[in-house]
Amino acid sequence: MVTTATQRLLDLAAIAAASRDEDLLLQLLEEANALYQRGFETLRGVVARRVDGTSPEVLVAVVKAAGLPCDASQDRDELVLLLALTEWEMTPAALAYSEMAEDAARRGVCLVPEE
Template sequence: MMTTTTQRLLDLAAAAPASHDEDMVLLFLTEANELFQQGFEVLRGAMADRVAGMSPEALVATVNAAGLPCDVSQDGSELVSLLALAEWQMTPAALAYSEIAEDAARRGVCLIPEV
């Protein structure tokens, strides 16, 4: 049986709070971050396909209708990314990632090494 990105992120979100080892929390966070990025890229590609052929004005109107400020001077790929991010943030996968990241932050664990 193949595990989906969403299912794996949900599994990590369930397992992370029970871990008392900072190294394990960092491993959970690292894997979750990779899955988050992969999932977002898939959604961004699908969003690009959905809006392909839209005029710049129509794309701006779509982004504005999603509640995101933008204007015609912005690059089309940037506008697609904004739309995709707005949609992605509401998915169970992204919400699970947020739980993992927040749990790790409460424990002082992050992906950016201290210098």
């Protein structure tokens, strides 16, 4: 059986929610973060291909229509990144990861160590 990255993220989120072990929670969060980053990079590539050939003016208009602040001085990569991030944040994988990270933070577990 093949598990997709989205399914794995959903599974990790469910395991994390039920876990009381901080070390396990951190391991789950690390794996989920790697899947989140890979998924976002994949989607960023899809968005870049989708808008390939779009004029800078139209691309700025698309970003603004998505409700994101931007201006014509931003380069194409920045605009693609904004569009991809907006789209990615609404995916089940990203939503599961965000909820998992927020829950872990409430329990004092975070990928960024406190100083």
